[in-house]
Amino acid sequence: MKKFDRIMVGIIVAFLIGIFWMGSRNRNDSNVWDHREYKVSINRARHALETFEQEQNRAPKNLEELRHWAGDQEFPALTGLSAISADASREERDDFLQNEWEDYVILATKTNYYKITYQPGNTSIREIRKNFTGMMIGIFGLVLVLLCYIRQKILLPFHQFSEIPYELAKGNLTIPLQENKSRFFGKYIWGMDLLREHLEKNKVRELAFQKEKKMLFLSLGHDVKTPLSAIKLYAGAISKGLYQAEGKEQEIAENIKRNVDVIERYLSEMIQASREDFLDFEVNNAEFYIRDSLEKIREYYQDKMSLNQIDFSMGSYQNCLLYGDADRFQEVLQNVIENAIKYGDGRRIWLEVRREGEEYQIVLYNTGCSLSKKELPHIFDSFYRGSNVGERQGSGLGLYICRQLMHRMEGEITAEILEDAGECILSVHMIVHLA
Numbered sequence: 499m500k501k502f503d504r505i506m507v508g509i510i511v512a513f514l515i516g517i518f519w520m521g522s523r524n525r526n527d528s529n530v531w532d533h534r535e536y537k538v539s540i541n542r543a544r545h546a547l548e549t550f551e552q553e554q555n556r557a558p559k560n561l562e563e564l565r566h567w568a569g570d571q572e573f574p575a576l577t578g579l580s581a582i583s584a585d586a587s588r589e590e591r592d593d594f595l596q597n598e599w600e601d602y603v604i605l606a607t608k609t610n611y612y613k614i615t616y617q618p619g620n621t622s623i624r625e626i627r628k629n630f631t632g633m634m635i636g637i638f639g640l641v642l643v644l645l646c647y648i649r650q651k652i653l654l655p656f657h658q659f660s661e662i663p664y665e666l667a668k669g670n671l672t673i674p675l676q677e678n679k680s681r682f683f684g685k686y687i688w689g690m691d692l693l694r695e696h697l698e699k700n701k702v703r704e705l706a707f708q709k710e711k712k713m714l715f716l717s718l719g720h721d722v723k724t725p726l727s728a729i730k731l732y733a734g735a736i737s738k739g740l741y742q743a744e745g746k747e748q749e750i751a752e753n754i755k756r757n758v759d760v761i762e763r764y765l766s767e768m769i770q771a772s773r774e775d776f777l778d779f780e781v782n783n784a785e786f787y788i789r790d791s792l793e794k795i796r797e798y799y800q801d802k803m804s805l806n807q808i809d810f811s812m813g814s815y816q817n818c819l820l821y822g823d824a825d826r827f828q829e830v831l832q833n834v835i836e837n838a839i840k841y842g843d844g845r846r847i848w849l850e851v852r853r854e855g856e857e858y859q860i861v862l863y864n865t866g867c868s869l870s871k872k873e874l875p876h877i878f879d880s881f882y883r884g885s886n887v888g889e890r891q892g893s894g895l896g897l898y899i900c901r902q903l904m905h906r907m908e909g910e911i912t913a914e915i916l917e918d919a920g921e922c923i924l925s926v927h928m929i930v931h932l933a
Contacts, residue, residue, distance in 0.1 A: 506645050513638050536575035536616040543573050543614055544605055557581035557610045578615040584608070662690050666697060722764050725757035779826075779899070781906040785933040786824035788858060789817040792851070795831050808844055815851035819933040820858055822907035827930065830900045830911070831860070834926050837896055838864035841886055842924070853932075860928045867915055867924035874913060904928065 546568045550558055558564040561579035565571060582594045584606070594613060595604070605612040732750050796812050803810035820827075838847050843866020850861045868886040869877070876882045878901040881894040897911075904911045909930040916923040 503649075506642075506649070509638075509641070509645070513634070516634070539573040539576045540603055540605070540614060540616070542571070543576060543579070546571070547605065547610075547612060548607055551607060551609060557583075557612070561614075575616050576614055577617050578602075579612060581610045581612050583610055586611075662694075666690075666694060722761055725760040728757050729754055779902050779906055781823045781826050781903060783822055783907055784824075785819050785821060786827075787817055788815070788820050788851070791824055791828045791831065792849075792860075794828060795835070795849075799835060803839075803847065806839065806844065808839065809846040810848065812849040813851055816853055818853060818858055820930050821933045822909060822930050823903075826903045826907065827928075830903050830928060831862075833896045833900050834862050834911075834928070838862060838924070838926075840890060840892075841868075841884075842866045856932050858930050858932060860930075862926045862928075863916075863923055865921060865923055867922040869915065869924065871915055874915060877913060878911070904930075 543564065546564055547558070550564060550567055554567075558567065558579065558581070561573070561576060564579060565573065578600075580594070582590060586594070591611070594611065600615045601617070602613050602615040605614060732754050736747070736750060792812065792815065799810055835847065842864035845865045847862070847864045850863070852859050852861075869884050873884045877884060878897045879894075880898040882898070883892060883894040901911050907930060909928065911926065911928050913924060913926045916925055
């Protein structure tokens with residue numbers, strides 16, 4: 499904001515300096531150019547009159563005849579032409595010289611006197627600068643209004659909102675968002691408010707999950723103590739030879755086995771609890787056109803693939819109305835393509851789209867697959883990372899999230915490895931249902 503204010507002040511100062519300079523020049527300028535235009539025309543007319551008399555042996559009737567005879571030659575600033583013979587009487591000459599309210603000049607030739615009326619020039623440097631100054635004032639006013647509008651309607655609101663992402667990043671999820679009906683930032687504020695609410699819900703959900711998980715482990719840990727104590731008791735009794743009766747050791751062994759089974763069950767519950775869905779996927783299923791999602795993908799990845807020198811293409815497709823969450827489906831497509839860029843050989847990635855009965859299938863192919871077929875069934879598991887990851891960073895959740903989202907949209911996602919002329923190609927099939 500401060501830089502913009504400095505720019506506005508600089509523009510105003512520069513304009514005022516320009517106006518001052520123009521004014522000082524106007525005071526020093528004379529109207530020496532006022533008469534130059536019509537003087538040039540009079541000199542041209544003098545030459546044309548002499549030539550006209552030599553060829554026509556008479557004087558032209560008016561200025562129009564002279565112009566026509568001269569080939570429509572222009573005589574700027576001249577307004578009229580009249581003539582009288584050089585042999586005219588004094589009274590006739592006096593009458594000829596009347597009309598003093600007009601600006602005129604007398605030209606004399608061998609046979610005639612000519613009175614040429616003219617309009618004094620009014621396009622002096624002073625007038626030009628005056629007009630230019632007026633025009634500049636108007637332009638400056640418009641520019642100033644535009645700058646003020648940009649400052650008040652765009653920069654100032656944006657400056658007020660610029661702290662919101664910073665506060666959200668710090669974890670301040672209760673920051674109030676001012677209502678703003680501006681057509682420039684209304685959607686931005688609405689989106690930031692949705693983001694804030696989403697982060698706040700996730701925070702509450704995470705705290706609840708952590709509490710529930712902690713309580714579960716505490717409960718299971720407490721329950722495990724009982725069978726462990728029994729096993730410990732049985733083991734101590736056996737080591738001291740307290741069970742001498744026939745068949746008693748067999749009974750103790752059965753009790754130990756039963757307690758071990760209880761412990762194994764508790765451990766299974768703990769493992770299952772730790773592997774339960776730790777991510778909450780909110781999916782709003784509705785009808786959407788596949789073209790909207792695919793064209794957004796094409797628009798974004800066409801340039802990105804070109805910069806990475808990857809051959810990217812998308813086959814022709816039929817625009818259909820599908821059932822699912824358009825935003826979530828686009829998220830799935832992006833995740834799959836990003837994986838292809840990250841783990842492929844960077845030569846070629848392409849999409850094929852086809853309709854099969856009541857299903858719509860989008861298939862992504864990418865060259866350079868280095869996964870083994872044994873690993874393929876696990877690539878959609880949470881936290882699973884294949885042997886081809888190398889030193890690439892990742893969490894192992896991308897494809898897991900894709901499958902969870904597709905299942906919530908009543909769709910499916912699968913993968914297979916193809917061999918084509920000795921080249922290994924990974925294909926990922928995303929299936930959604932028609933609306």
